Amino acid sequence: MSPATLRPNSVAEVQEAVRTERHLLPCGGGSKPALLTPGEGQTVLDMTGLGQVLEYDPGEYVLVTQAGARLSEVEALLAQHGQYLPFDPPLGQQGATLGGTVAAGLSGPMRQRYGGVRDFILGVQFVDGVGQLVRGGGKVVKNAAGFDLPKLMVGSLGRLGILTELAFKVFPLPKATATLRVAFPGLEAALEALYKLAGSPIELYALDLEPPATLTLRLGGLAEALPARLERLQAFLGRDGERLEGEAETAYWRSLNDLNLGEGALVKVTLTARHIPALEAALGPAPRRYLSAGHLLYLAWDGELDALERLLGAQGLSGLVLRGSTHRPQIGIDLSQAMAHKVTQALDPQGRFARQPYAAQD
Amino acid sequence: MSPVLAELERLFPPGRLLHKPGELAPYESDALTAFRARPLAVVLPESHEEVVQAVRWCVRHQIPYVARGSGTSLSGGSLPIEGGLLIGLNRMNKLLRLDPRERIAVVQPGFINLQVSQAAAPYGLYYAPDPSSQPVSTIGGNLAFNSGGAHCLKYGMTSNHVLAAKVVLPDGETVVLGSESLENTGPDWLGLFVGSEGLLGIATEVTLRLLPKPETYHTVLAAYDSLAKAGEAVAAVVASGLLPGAMEIMDSLAIEAAEAAVKAGYPLEARALLIVELEGETPQVEAEARHLEAVIRKSGAYEVRVARSSEERMKIWKGRKAAFSAVGRLSPDYIVQDGVVPRSRLGQALAEIEQLSARYGLRVANVFHAGDGNLHPLILYNGRVPGELERAEALAGEILKLCVALGGSITGEHGVGMEKKAYMSEMFAEADLEAMRRIRRALDPLELSNRGKMFPGEAPALRFQGVHPLEQAGVISRE
Numbered sequence: 001m002s003p004a005t006l007r008p009n010s011v012a013e014v015q016e017a018v019r020t021e022r023h024l025l026p027c028g029g030g031s032k033p034a035l036l037t038p039g040e041g042q043t044v045l046d047m048t049g050l051g052q053v054l055e056y057d058p059g060e061y062v063l064v065t066q067a068g069a070r071l072s073e074v075e076a077l078l079a080q081h082g083q084y085l086p087f088d089p090p091l092g093q094q095g096a097t098l099g100g101t102v103a104a105g106l107s108g109p110m111r112q113r114y115g116g117v118r119d120f121i122l123g124v125q126f127v128d129g130v131g132q133l134v135r136g137g138g139k140v141v142k143n144a145a146g147f148d149l150p151k152l153m154v155g156s157l158g159r160l161g162i163l164t165e166l167a168f169k170v171f172p173l174p175k176a177t178a179t180l181r182v183a184f185p186g187l188e189a190a191l192e193a194l195y196k197l198a199g200s201p202i203e204l205y206a207l208d209l210e211p212p213a214t215l216t217l218r219l220g221g222l223a224e225a226l227p228a229r230l231e232r233l234q235a236f237l238g239r240d241g242e243r244l245e246g247e248a249e250t251a252y253w254r255s256l257n258d259l260n261l262g263e264g265a266l267v268k269v270t271l272t273a274r275h276i277p278a279l280e281a282a283l284g285p286a287p288r289r290y291l292s293a294g295h296l297l298y299l300a301w302d303g304e305l306d307a308l309e310r311l312l313g314a315q316g317l318s319g320l321v322l323r324g325s326t327h328r329p330q331i332g333i334d335l336s337q338a339m340a341h342k343v344t345q346a347l348d349p350q351g352r353f354a355r356q357p358y359a360a361q362d
Numbered sequence: 363m364s365p366v367l368a369e370l371e372r373l374f375p376p377g378r379l380l381h382k383p384g385e386l387a388p389y390e391s392d393a394l395t396a397f398r399a400r401p402l403a404v405v406l407p408e409s410h411e412e413v414v415q416a417v418r419w420c421v422r423h424q425i426p427y428v429a430r431g432s433g434t435s436l437s438g439g440s441l442p443i444e445g446g447l448l449i450g451l452n453r454m455n456k457l458l459r460l461d462p463r464e465r466i467a468v469v470q471p472g473f474i475n476l477q478v479s480q481a482a483a484p485y486g487l488y489y490a491p492d493p494s495s496q497p498v499s500t501i502g503g504n505l506a507f508n509s510g511g512a513h514c515l516k517y518g519m520t521s522n523h524v525l526a527a528k529v530v531l532p533d534g535e536t537v538v539l540g541s542e543s544l545e546n547t548g549p550d551w552l553g554l555f556v557g558s559e560g561l562l563g564i565a566t567e568v569t570l571r572l573l574p575k576p577e578t579y580h581t582v583l584a585a586y587d588s589l590a591k592a593g594e595a596v597a598a599v600v601a602s603g604l605l606p607g608a609m610e611i612m613d614s615l616a617i618e619a620a621e622a623a624v625k626a627g628y629p630l631e632a633r634a635l636l637i638v639e640l641e642g643e644t645p646q647v648e649a650e651a652r653h654l655e656a657v658i659r660k661s662g663a664y665e666v667r668v669a670r671s672s673e674e675r676m677k678i679w680k681g682r683k684a685a686f687s688a689v690g691r692l693s694p695d696y697i698v699q700d701g702v703v704p705r706s707r708l709g710q711a712l713a714e715i716e717q718l719s720a721r722y723g724l725r726v727a728n729v730f731h732a733g734d735g736n737l738h739p740l741i742l743y744n745g746r747v748p749g750e751l752e753r754a755e756a757l758a759g760e761i762l763k764l765c766v767a768l769g770g771s772i773t774g775e776h777g778v779g780m781e782k783k784a785y786m787s788e789m790f791a792e793a794d795l796e797a798m799r800r801i802r803r804a805l806d807p808l809e810l811s812n813r814g815k816m817f818p819g820e821a822p823a824l825r826f827q828g829v830h831p832l833e834q835a836g837v838i839s840r841e
Binding site for chain 1: 462463464465485486487507508510514515516518519521522529531535537539541542543544545546547548549550551553554555556557558562563574575576577597600601603604605642643645646648649650653702703704705706731734735736769770771772773774775776777778782786789790791793794795796797798800801802803804805816
């Protein structure tokens with residue numbers, strides 16, 4: 001039997017749903033199906049009815065949208081004004097919404113330059129577990145008033161409240177970009193170059209490691225300065241690499257954010273470059289790409305997820321399954337931590353947003 | 363001695379437990395000297411375990427407490443609680459680990475902000491958040507109040523540079539929030555903790571992110587015959603697609619004060635000065651500088667200076683950084699406000715502040731972070747004239763309401779603390795505050811941790827106290 005679905009068209013209807021439904025699972029564009037496996041008796045709340053851009057003044061670098069707004073539409077609007085979301089959210093072409101992006105806490109390769117989704121969220125409005133509408137943060141680029149509820153919601157997977165409105169800081173798009181792909185003789189040499197670059201004043205929009213040993217580097221800025229900067233980058237590395245420019249370059253990065261890595265479950269893993277050698281020894285043929293100087297790994301895993309959990313656990317790492325069949329997408333995450341437990345109960349005392357077995361404090 | 367204090371004496375040796383009136387006096391206020399309260403006692407822990415012991419003692423006896431570092435809070439956030447415990451963290455001031463390869467520093471909460479960058483400098487790295495209190499303010503305090511500085515538009519605030527923290531929760535339990543990774547899975551508990559003003563716990567170990575130092579700086583000083591023109595120049599820079607590291611504006615009163623204090627060589631007759639700083643890779647900065655020059659030329663600046671050396675750059679910044687304490691030369695006392703407005707409303711905000719200033723009969727100098735809309739109106743008053751302090755506070759309150767009405771915030775970087783808690787209801791609805799209170803009570807049912815701050819409620823009466831001794835000595839400044 002397919003689960004019951006509600007599609008609210010207003011914040012008041014979201015509140016109403018929280019007050020009347022026993023268990024709720026908010027859903028955006030459905031681009032991360034592993035996070036959307038409804039449990040028994042769980043009503044799916046389709047948030048795409050709240051899809052408006054509410055405020056956008058390019059001169060403020062601030063964008064306010066409803067949570068169900070589609071990434072692809074928002075990015076097209078920003079691009080018309082020469083701006084973008086610097087955390088480079090993935091899965092836009094797959095229909096991802098901004099609410100789903102925040103709830104899953106996802107950023108893409110370009111996060112290397114200015115930061116991830118947590119660094120660009122300014123304000124949030126959500127419906128808590130008792131149906132109250134709550135606002136936190138603000139709509140200005142600098143703000144220190146009250147608890148930072150916007151950041152708290154990043155990665156919250158709908159467990160703390162149903163996002164209805166979001167405010168982000170946006171930035172000007174680089175006027176021109178160019179990419180250099182540099183192959184190294186082995187992982188050790190590639191990692192050495194990765195560390196050297198990450199600690200240098202060279203400002204990269206992306207610093208990706210593609211196993212076994214290729215660094216893919218993206219430069220952005222004024223067109224007139226790019227040739228000199230590319231040459232400096234090549235000299236810094238002592239290698240020429242392969243240049244990507246123009247439409248091919250843009251298309252390359254655009255397609256990467258589809259996260260079509262290969263067969264199996266799509267998993268996000270958080271780490272630092274220090275973990276890479278051990279992971280490379282353990283992950284076998286699983287297709288993967290390390291982003292942002294080794295702080296973020298996207299991985300396609302064709303085997304048992306329990307095996308991946310053990311493998312990550314051995315490194316003290318955690319992950320989030322985005323695509324694939326599972327009732328437990330959070331792997332290696334300690335959900336019993338005292339602060340987590342108490343704050344979750346404060347915002348959702350009756351366990352309206354809990355996953356099975358519906359403990360008020362899972 | 364009471365049995366309760368005797369118990370504390372068994373936990374802390376003499377010299378690290380202060381309870382005599384003379385010993386307590388230096389701890390009675392922070393950098394917002396209009397408030398003062400005498401704690402029951404001060405303890406000076408030297409380890410995580412001692413912080414846990416102190417917190418557990420407070421819970422056992424239901425005694426409210428405040429943790430503090432150097433006490434430079436401008437919002438009264440580190441003000442002690444009358445009859446409560448003050449947990450002074452200045453002795454926990456070690457750099458535990460500096461890892462230049464991973465670009466992180468692990469410090470104790472009493473470590474000084476500026477010393478992070480000093481320790482990282484040999485590796486070409488630095489710690490980005492730069493509140494003007496950075497020569498004295500501690501990382502623990504910076505975390506609690508999510509401190510800012512002059513570079514927030516591009517680089518974010520403290521919260522964007524903290525990777526992990528070991529935290530003593532208000533019930534004495536210890537949790538580790540965050541990790542060394544810039545990415546996270548699960549709700550961002552660390553994000554909630556940073557900026558919680560000491561209400562959600564005490565950080566005893568903090569992992570900070572270090573950034574590579576920019577290769578080149580390009581610093582421009584432009585003089586205008588009106589504040590409005592300087593504001594329009596900022597909008598033009600933004601519209602051009604440039605993203606400077608800092609954009610700062612000073613008005614004529616602030617220029618006069620800064621010039622008198624440090625002789626930065628500013629054009630004295632200017633009605634407004636704009637400082638714009640680009641930074642980054644040399645070929646990029648050189649190209650950006652040409653675009654910036656064109657924008658500034660069109661903006662109606664009557665004089666433009668470009669720093670030709672790092673000495674000239676430091677001189678431009680010296681005047682800006684000294685502006686606050688320099689205003690002390692123009693007036694016996696002043697209050698600093700910290701509201702934020704959307705950048706496009708800066709002109710309107712400044713015009714309305716000017717009118718308020720005239721209405722209240724108090725001078726207001728303006729120095730502000732124009733790039734992120736963070737105003738710092740300095741309200742000049744004389745505390746020895748009866749009623750002036752109250753008038754200055756009322757004017758400050760009007761400015762905060764104005765910032766909220768224009769779509770901004772009551773605080774950009776100083777926090778709510780004691781000073782602005784009455785204005786939280788201007789910015790947030792009751793349901794918003796109630797949700798925050800629920801989070802607070804879930805972790806601290808007795809509301810012991812920094813009781814009486816951030817949430818609207820009773821505030822002690824203002825008392826004129828004069829300038830903070832550290833400020834008088836020129837050690838700290840208010841920004």
